[in-house]
Every structure is written in structure tokens, then in C-alpha cells.
Amino acid sequence: MGKLIENLADGGGECGLPHALEAMGERWSFMILRAAFNGLKHFEEMQASLGIARNILANRLGRLVATGILERQPCPDDRRKIEYRLTAKGESLLPAMIALRQWGERWGDGGLSNPVLCDRRDRQPVQRVRIHAQDGRALDWHDLTWVDQSELVSEAAE
Amino acid sequence: MGKLIENLADGGGECGLPHALEAMGERWSFMILRAAFNGLKHFEEMQASLGIARNILANRLGRLVATGILERQPCPDDRRKIEYRLTAKGESLLPAMIALRQWGERWGDGGLSNPVLCDRRDRQPVQRVRIHAQDGRALDWHDLTWVDQSELVSEAAE
DNA sequence: GTTTTAGGTTGCAACTAAAAACTCAATTGC
DNA sequence: GCAATTGAGTTTTTAGTTGCAACCTAAAAC
Numbered sequence: 001m002g003k004l005i006e007n008l009a010d011g012g013g014e015c016g017l018p019h020a021l022e023a024m025g026e027r028w029s030f031m032i033l034r035a036a037f038n039g040l041k042h043f044e045e046m047q048a049s050l051g052i053a054r055n056i057l058a059n060r061l062g063r064l065v066a067t068g069i070l071e072r073q074p075c076p077d078d079r080r081k082i083e084y085r086l087t088a089k090g091e092s093l094l095p096a097m098i099a100l101r102q103w104g105e106r107w108g109d110g111g112l113s114n115p116v117l118c119d120r121r122d123r124q125p126v127q128r129v130r131i132h133a134q135d136g137r138a139l140d141w142h143d144l145t146w147v148d149q150s151e152l153v154s155e156a157a158e
Numbered sequence: 159m160g161k162l163i164e165n166l167a168d169g170g171g172e173c174g175l176p177h178a179l180e181a182m183g184e185r186w187s188f189m190i191l192r193a194a195f196n197g198l199k200h201f202e203e204m205q206a207s208l209g210i211a212r213n214i215l216a217n218r219l220g221r222l223v224a225t226g227i228l229e230r231q232p233c234p235d236d237r238r239k240i241e242y243r244l245t246a247k248g249e250s251l252l253p254a255m256i257a258l259r260q261w262g263e264r265w266g267d268g269g270l271s272n273p274v275l276c277d278r279r280d281r282q283p284v285q286r287v288r289i290h291a292q293d294g295r296a297l298d299w300h301d302l303t304w305v306d307q308s309e310l311v312s313e314a315a316e
Numbered sequence: 317g318t319t320t321t322a323g324g325t326t327g328c329a330a331c332t333a334a335a336a337a338c339t340c341a342a343t344t345g346c
Numbered sequence: 347g348c349a350a351t352t353g354a355g356t357t358t359t360t361a362g363t364t365g366c367a368a369c370c371t372a373a374a375a376c
Contacts, residue, residue, distance in 0.1 A: 015271045016262025017192055017255070024258070025185060027333080034175055038304065043354050053334045058355055068265075080342045080353045089265050091299040095287045096261055097175070099254035100182070104174030107226075107247050113173045115304035119291040123305055126297065127290040129253045133277040134285060136294075141249045146196065146273035147281055185364080201323050211365045216324055238322045238373045 023067040024093065028052055028060050033097055036070060036090065038115075041083045069093065099129040181225040182251065186210055186218050191255055194228060194248065199241045227251065257287040 024030060028050070035046050047057050061084060064070040069090035075081040098117060105113045116125045130138040182188060186208070193204050205215050219242060222228040227248040233239040256275060263271045274283045288296040 014269050015192065015259060016264070016266050017188060017259045017271075018262070019266035020258045020262030021185075021188060023262075025188070027179075027183060030175060030179060030183070034173065037299075044352080047354095053336090054355070055335090055357085056333060059333095078343075078353085082354065086299075092264065093261055094299055094302075095289055096254060096257035098289060099257050099287065100178045101173060101175045103251055103254055104176070104178030104181075106174070106250065108174050108177035111172050112307065113175075114307045116307055116310060117289070118303055118305040118310075119295075119297060120301050120303045121291070123303070123309075123311065124292045125305075125310065126302070127292060127294075129257065129287060129289065131253055131256060131275070131287065132285040133279070134282045136285075137277075139277060139284065141195075141244075141252055143278050144252075144284070145276055145278045145281070147276040147283075149270060149272045149274055151281075152274060152276075152283065153281065202321080205323095211367095212324070213326085213366090214364065217364095236322085236374070240323070 020096075023064075023069060024096075026060065026063070028056060029064065030097060030100065032057070032060055032064065033069070033090065033093060034101075036084065036086050037094065037097065041085060042081055043084075046084075064090075095129055098126070102128055178254075181222075181227060182254075184218065184221075186214060187222065188255060188258065190215070190218055190222065191227070191248065191251060192259075194242065194244050195252065195255065199243060200239055201242075204242075222248075253287055256284070260286055 024033070031050055031052070032046060035049055040046050040049060043057065043061070046052070046061075047054055050057070052060075061070065061072075065072045065084070067089075068087055070084045071087050073083045073085065075083055101113060105111075118125050131140075131144065133139055133143075182191070189208055189210075190204060193207060198204050198207060201215065201219070204210070204219075205212055208215070210218075219228065219230075223230045223242070225247075226245055228242045229245050231241045231243065233241055259271060263269075276283050289298075289302065291297055291301075
């Protein structure tokens with residue numbers, strides 16, 4: 001338990017992807033993450049809702065806790081129950097998850113996803129997740145290039 | 159070969175995620191996609207750069223072609239060679255891949271990714287991938303809610 | 317015409333996932 | 347107070363995947 005994608009180390013440069021995949025690259029990880037974003041907090045809830053095998057769910061939850069994506073916290077009112085809840089690190093996976101989901105929706109078998117992620121303020125659906133330039137323009141692949149770090153013109157980035 | 163994540167079907171609503179994961183949920187898929195975005199086109203190039211087993215690479219490339227993410231095209235000049243190149247469907251995975259990579263970079267072992275994805279126009283790095291409201295505001299998890307499709311106020315969306 | 321190169325297969329060992337049954341403590345019903 | 351139920355896991359068994367190494371085939375190079 002704990003190696004998984006070590007050999008992915010580099011395939012043309014250093015990259016955060018292998019690290020991300022080490023945490024989230026297993027079969028059910030994203031589905032569990034989505035369940036967490038949907039407000040499911042307990043083992044049995046998730047098991048019932050996802051239909052995942054119990055041992056795998058236990059293993060994945062353990063791993064997500066180990067990587068700091070979920071927090072494991074016994075409930076005070078019913079001490080059999082354990083709450084899994086998203087940490088800040090877990091919450092910051094939302095753009096990746098939504099991007100994936102939108103892609104699946106766009107190219108999938110037609111059906112729109114439900115429920116829809118909406119701005120709390122006006123209850124309108126969020127935009128499609130895209131790549132944006134510093135000035136805010138949305139960019140497609142043909143608008144982009146890879147630049148070596150050493151060649152970056154520093155400019156108080158981010 | 160070919161079922162993988164069929165049971166993921168629904169875990170609290172319809173969702174594009176399972177479809178996305180069916181295409182991209184396997185261990186090496188995202189690494190191969192990244193290789194493709196980095197300009198690698200041939201089997202041997204990818205094999206050498208990723209260090210993946212040949213049978214798995216063959217299998218994954220086959221699957222990525224089957225799902226329409228890559229196109230397989232024999233080279234006219236050297237007919238042993240085969241070019242794998244991104245389709246529009248594959249290109250549209252870029253936001254998901256970059257979101258994942260940025261997450262890994264942010265929470266990973268420190269090292270910045272290299273090379274950096276930049277706006278071709280000014281060679282400045284792209285922004286962090288985020289969720290945006292219709293009016294363009296960047297939103298975090300606590301600014302968002304799930305809304306059932308039936309409750310959406312239609313307004314000539316997107 | 318032998319050697320090399322590109323892109324794969326095949327066979328087999330090691331690992332990982334799934335389903336179902338089992339554990340074990342906390343809680344509820346009576 | 348005691349049996350039944352529930353929550354959160356383990357264990358066991360079976361099935362499917364991954365990875366390595368070796369092999370194969372056609373096209374190109376020499």
C-alpha cells in the first residue's frame with residue numbers, strides 16, 4: 001500500500017501530475033470525492049450510494065485520509081459513526097473534478113449531469129472550466145505553449 | 159477489457175464523471191495524455207519517456223483511440239511508424255489535466271512543474287484553473303451549491 | 317540479405333479489486 | 347437488562363489487472 005505510480009516520476013519534465021495521481025488515480029477515488037462534495041459523510045451512506053465493495057471503500061477512505069484529502073472524525077452524538085469531511089486540500093480538487101465531469105457530460109451519452117453546480121448567489125450554473133490567461137482571456141490548446149521555467153519572464157506571478 | 163467502472167453508474171444523481179473515468183480512470187491514462195500534450199506522438203517515444211510496460215501502453219493507446227481521445231494514423235514517410243495525435247475530444251481534456259497537475263503542484267513535494275503552460279501571446283503562465291460564475295467571478299466551494307436541474311431558472315444558458 | 321527499428325503479442329508471476337461473510341462495539345427497542 | 351440492529355470496518359475467497367521479459371512481424375537501413 002503506497003507505491004502505485006512511483007515510476008511515473010517524469011515523462012518529459014517535472015510535473016505535479018504524478019503526485020496528484022498518487023492521491024487520486026485509483027479507480028474509485030474521484031467517485032468518493034464526488035460523494036463527499038455531495039454531502040455524504042458516512043461509510044454506509046457512501047457504500048449504499050456508490051455500490052462499491054466495503055473493503056475497497058474502507059481502503060480508499062483510509063488513503064484519502066492519509067493524503068489529507070478527507071478528515072476522519074468520530075461523531076460525538078453517536079460514537080459508532082465517523083464523519084469523513086473534506087479538508088481544504090480536498091476542496092481544492094473541485095476544479096479538477098468538475099472539469100472531468102463537464103468533459104464526461106460533453107462527450108458522454110447525452111444525459112446532462114444532475115444536480116448542477118451553481119453559484120449560491122444567483123443559483124445559476126457555473127461556467128465551463130477553462131484555461132485562462134493572466135489577463136482573463138479563455139485559451140484553447142492552440143493558444144498555448146510550454147515554456148521552460150528558466151525562460152519565464154518573472155513578473156510577480158500569481 | 160472494457161468494463162472497468164460500469165457500476166459507478168450513479169451515486170447520488172446522474173453525472174458525467176463515470177463516463178470520464180471510464181475513458182481516463184486507469185492508472186496511466188493521464189500520463190499518456192500529458193505525453194501527447196507534450197508533443198510525443200510515437201509508441202517508442204512514449205514508452206521510453208514514461209517507462210510504462212509495452213503491453214500496457216499498447217492497451218492504453220488502443221483504449222484512448224477507441225474512446226476518441228487519440229487518433230491513430232500511420233505515417234506516410236515511414237510506414238512502420240504510427241502517429242498518435244490528440245483529437246478535439248482529447249484536447250478538451252486539457253483543463254482537467256491542468257487542474258489536476260496544478261493541484262499536485264500546489265500540495266505536492268514542493269517542486270514546481272516544468273515546463274509551464276503559457277499563453278502563446280505573451281509567454282506568461284496561465285492562471286490557476288478555477289470555477290467561475292456566469293458573471294466571471296471565481297468561486298470557491300463555499301460559494302457554491304448543488305441545484306436540481308428541474309429547479310434551474312432557464313436563461314439562455316451558455 | 318542481414319541487421320535494426322517500430323509497434324506490437326504472448327506467457328507467466330505478482331498484485332489489486334469485488335462479493336460475501338464475519339467481527340465488534342455502540343445504540344435502540346422492549 | 348438483554349436481544350436485535352446499526353455503523354464501520356476486517357477476512358476470505360475468487361476474479362481480473364499489471365508488469366516484466368521474451369518473442370514476433372513488417373518496413374527501413376546498410
